[in-house]
Every structure is written in structure tokens, then in C-alpha cells.
Amino acid sequence: MMGGITRRQLLTGIGALALGTMMMNFKDLVTPVEAKEKGKKWPYEKLDPAEVAEIAYNAWFEVYCAQATATGLMTPLMKKIGSPWKDYPIHSLKFGMGGMLGWGLTCGSPVAASIVMGLVIPDENTLNLMIHDLLQWYAETALPVYKPKNPRANKEGIITTVSHSPLCHISVGKWMKAANKSFKSIERRDRCARVAASVAYKTAEMLNAYFEGTYKPRDPWNAQSIFGIPAQQNCGECHGTNIPEVPKS
Amino acid sequence: MMGGITRRQLLTGIGALALGTMMMNFKDLVTPVEAKEKGKKWPYEKLDPAEVAEIAYNAWFEVYCAQATATGLMTPLMKKIGSPWKDYPIHSLKFGMGGMLGWGLTCGSPVAASIVMGLVIPDENTLNLMIHDLLQWYAETALPVYKPKNPRANKEGIITTVSHSPLCHISVGKWMKAANKSFKSIERRDRCARVAASVAYKTAEMLNAYFEGTYKPRDPWNAQSIFGIPAQQNCGECHGTNIPEVPKS
Numbered sequence: 001m002m003g004g005i006t007r008r009q010l011l012t013g014i015g016a017l018a019l020g021t022m023m024m025n026f027k028d029l030v031t032p033v034e035a036k037e038k039g040k041k042w043p044y045e046k047l048d049p050a051e052v053a054e055i056a057y058n059a060w061f062e063v064y065c066a067q068a069t070a071t072g073l074m075t076p077l078m079k080k081i082g083s084p085w086k087d088y089p090i091h092s093l094k095f096g097m098g099g100m101l102g103w104g105l106t107c108g109s110p111v112a113a114s115i116v117m118g119l120v121i122p123d124e125n126t127l128n129l130m131i132h133d134l135l136q137w138y139a140e141t142a143l144p145v146y147k148p149k150n151p152r153a154n155k156e157g158i159i160t161t162v163s164h165s166p167l168c169h170i171s172v173g174k175w176m177k178a179a180n181k182s183f184k185s186i187e188r189r190d191r192c193a194r195v196a197a198s199v200a201y202k203t204a205e206m207l208n209a210y211f212e213g214t215y216k217p218r219d220p221w222n223a224q225s226i227f228g229i230p231a232q233q234n235c236g237e238c239h240g241t242n243i244p245e246v247p248k249s
Numbered sequence: 250m251m252g253g254i255t256r257r258q259l260l261t262g263i264g265a266l267a268l269g270t271m272m273m274n275f276k277d278l279v280t281p282v283e284a285k286e287k288g289k290k291w292p293y294e295k296l297d298p299a300e301v302a303e304i305a306y307n308a309w310f311e312v313y314c315a316q317a318t319a320t321g322l323m324t325p326l327m328k329k330i331g332s333p334w335k336d337y338p339i340h341s342l343k344f345g346m347g348g349m350l351g352w353g354l355t356c357g358s359p360v361a362a363s364i365v366m367g368l369v370i371p372d373e374n375t376l377n378l379m380i381h382d383l384l385q386w387y388a389e390t391a392l393p394v395y396k397p398k399n400p401r402a403n404k405e406g407i408i409t410t411v412s413h414s415p416l417c418h419i420s421v422g423k424w425m426k427a428a429n430k431s432f433k434s435i436e437r438r439d440r441c442a443r444v445a446a447s448v449a450y451k452t453a454e455m456l457n458a459y460f461e462g463t464y465k466p467r468d469p470w471n472a473q474s475i476f477g478i479p480a481q482q483n484c485g486e487c488h489g490t491n492i493p494e495v496p497k498s
Binding site: 042089166169173222223237 | 291333336338340341342343344347348349350351352353354355359360363364367368373376377380381384415416417418421422425426428429430431432433434471472473477478479480481486487489493495496497498
């Protein structure tokens with residue numbers, strides 16, 4: 001047993017996901033010091049999630065997941081609001097693709113979406129809850145969700161997979177295995193473009209809800225409180241049955 | 250054998266690191282389409298790496314790894330240059346801490362450093378090589394390197410560890426095991442502040458070298474070419490001896 005989770009639950013990756021309902025001492029990790037924020041938050045206007053997703057889907061084939069997600073969310077805001085959105089150095093996010101230029105680390109889409117949320121959500125605690133929610137949604141949702149108007153592949157339908165992780169390597173690897181498609185295939189490229197679009201869509205929905213006053217954070221899962229170390233919710237997937245003890249000193 | 254690497258080399262995590270000398274078809278992954286960059290690159294002036302690192306170290310205790318690294322690099326540029334640096338929404342990077350709010354994903358320091366590099370390096374191919382170099386340096390270096398002027402802990406010296414990964418969970422977990430210190434301990438906090446400072450120092454050195462015309466990229470390791478999927482260089486660490494085959498279709 002670790003923090004109320006059985007080893008078996010960890011191995012399946014299901015028990016830990018269910019921990020969203022176990023409210024931990026979340027503030028210990030994310031708001032031990034109030035942010036000293038410079039400048040006001042950026043202006044926001046309600047987004048059309050489908051428009052955002054469609055832009056992200058098509059942008060992916062030019063700039064890949066991180067910048068495509070930011071492009072989907074920011075392009076309507078540039079048009080509606082202009083400055084400061086039109087001045088954002090969006091190309092500086094391109095490196096997020098493939099989990100940082102193919103290293104398979106964090107999927108670039110939630111990274112870029114989190115930056116956009118950080119530009120507009122004025123309350124840091126709520127911002128952190130929203131980013132947690134997005135990561136948890138990414139990990140437990142059968143992706144991709146969004147169906148583009150003119151898909152470039154998988155036109156008869158697409159296999160979806162639950163990653164149990166926001167890591168590129170795990171997310172795309174499970175899909176490639178289920179679909180039996182190579183990384184270079186157009187089907188895989190279409191899948192990742194749809195994931196970027198799905199994340200952008202979800203983020204637009206969350207932002208709209210926040211500014212409409214209807215956003216309700218889920219209770220966040222907090223690895224630090226449960227395991228004593230920053231972690232995902234899929235311990236057994238890498239550690240197998242040999243999950244290390246964490247130093248307590 | 251996978252792409253010339255033996256399974257044993259993968260398991261140790263050493264063989265793959267040595268692959269830096271094997272130049273792969275890198276452009277396939279990172280520059281299939283030229284970036285359509287909006288606006289000019291941001292102005293740069295030579296940084297003092299020790300000043301940058303010292304700022305990052307102290308900022309960590311307020312804003313943690315990602316924002317601290319950006320603060321170290323950007324504060325001198327704000328002072329020397331002013332706009333656009335002083336207008337950068339640096340608080341939007343804070344979520345990178347703990348590998349995205351404690352999820353243990355990519356360490357926030359190289360994420361923030363990559364964004365800063367992306368703001369100033371005009372050539373996308375060189376930018377990508379530099380980000381690769383930073384990730385590889387992070388993975389293979391005994392960290393932390395930087396010793397702050399007034400360390401808040403580990404004053405008699407600090408244990409260093411090689412992570413073989415830019416992931417927060419692996420990086421901090423290996424250090425915690427070696428040092429036998431908990432995540433909440435001041436020693437661990439000092440360690441992560443020193444890592445942020447070390448990454449900021451290294452990035453300042455790399456940027457200075459680039460603008461002095463003396464930067465020589467290392468040959469990048471390219472997971473896509475070797476394994477057919479975005480990946481780190483430590484396959485065996487998660488997969489053990491059961492490394493999956495990647496679909497080829």
C-alpha cells in the first residue's frame with residue numbers, strides 16, 4: 001500500500017486515476033508562495049472550440065503539436081483583440097513537438113495550452129487546478145476526440161487510445177501499437193494533428209467556462225502528497241512490481 | 250540490435266548516449282517545413298553566466314524551476330535591453346515546475362531555457378540543434394553543477410547524479426535516492442534550485458557562444474531515425490528487457 005493505493009491498482013494505472021476524488025494538501029506543491037506577477041493578465045474573448053480545433057488541426061502539418069495548439073487558441077484572439085496576442089512570439093513554442101524535438105517527453109499540446117491558460121487566468125490557484133484537469137483529461141481520455149472537417153487520413157474512422165500519461169512517447173506509442181501504424185505514416189500524423197486539435201478544443205471549452213463563471217475544477221491528483229515525489233499516475237507501467245521506496249528524511 | 254545499439258547498451262543507458270556521434274537524418278524530424286516566423290527575433294546581449302545562475306538559484310525559492318530559469322536568463326536582458334524582454338509574460342511559465350505542477354514530466358528548466366533560446370536564435374535548424382544539445386547535456390551531466398554563492402543547504406558539498414533523462418521524476422528521483430533526502434527536504438529544494446541555476450548557466454554559455462560565432466553543435470541523437478518513435482535514450486530503464494517492436498507500416 002502506498003498512500004491508500006494498492007500495488008495492483010498502480011500496476012493497472014486505474015487506481016491512481018480514480019484518486020482524483022482524494023483531495024490532498026494541494027497547496028503544498030503549487031502555491032507555497034504567491035506569484036509575483038508582472039503586468040495584468042491578457043484580455044480574453046469567448047472562443048468557438050470547433051474553430052480553434054480546426055485551426056490547430058491544419059496548423060499541425062506546418063508547425064506540429066505545441067505551436068499548432070497555441071495557433072488554434074491564439075489566432076481567434078489575435079483577430080478579435082489584436083495586441084498583445086498578435087505580438088506573442090508563438091514560434092518560440094515549436095520545440096515542444098514530439099515531446100521536445102522528438103525526445104518523447106511531455107506532449108507539446110498540453111504544454112502550449114497551459115501557457116495560453118497562464119496568460120489569461122488571473123487566479124494562480126485556479127490556473128493550477130485547470131492545468132491539472134487538462135493533464136488528467138489527456139491521460140484518461142480515449143484520444144483523439146476531435147474529428148476535423150477534412151481529415152487528411154483515417155477518413156473512415158480512427159482508432160482511439162487511452163495513454164494514462166501526458167508523455168508523447170507513451171501517448172503516441174500506444175496509438176501506434178493499437179493502429180499498427182509507423183511514426184512516419186500519414187495516419188499517425190493525422191492522429192497527432194487530431195490530438196492537438198482535441199487539446200485546443202478542450203482548452204477553449206475550459207477557458208470559456210472559467211470566464212462564464214461555470215468552471216468547476218475537479219479535485220486534483222497530487223503525486224507529492226501520495227508518493228512523496230513528482231510523478232504520473234502510471235507507476236507500474238515503468239516500475240513494474242518493483243516500485244522504489246521514496247526517502248522520507 | 251536496434252539501429253546499431255545493443256540491448257545491453259540500451260539497458261545501461263550508456264550506449265544510446267554515445268550515439269551523439271551518429272548523425273541521423275535529423276531534418277526529417279525537426280525541419281520538414283520551414284518555420285513561418287512572425288516578427289523578428291528578439292535582441293540579445295552577452296550574458297554573464299554566473300550572474301544568470303545566481304538569479305535563477307534565488308528565484309527558484311519563489312517561483313520554482315521553469316520560471317526561475319527564465320528569470321535568470323531574462324532579468325539581465327530586461328535591464329540591458331528593456332522591451333520586448335520586460336514585457337514577456339514570464340509568469341506563464343511557472344506551471345513547468347515539478348514537470349508540470351508535480352506530474353514529474355519534463356523538468357521545467359530545459360523547457361524554459363528552450364523558449365528563451367527560441368526567442369533569440371534566428372536560424373531554426375541551429376536552434377533545434379542547441380535545444381538537443383541542452384537536453385543531452387542535462388541527461389548525461391552529473392547535476393547540479395552550479396554552486397551558489399550562498400547555498401541554502403548542502404553547504405558542505407552536494408551529491409550529484411546523472412539522470413540519463415530530462416524528466417523531472419527520473420532526475421529528482423535518482424538524486425533523492427542517492428542523497429537519501431525527501432522531496433520536502435531543504436536539501437532537495439536546494440538541489441533543484443542548483444539544477445535550475447546550472448541549466449540557466451549552461452544556456453547563457455551556449456547563447457554567448459552562438460552570438461560570438463563559436464558555437465559548435467554536437468551531432469544530435471535522433472530517436473525517430475533510430476527507433477521509429479520519439480523517445481529518450483534510456484529505453485531499458487522503463488521497458489527492461491521487453492522493448493516493444495515499433496510498427497513499420
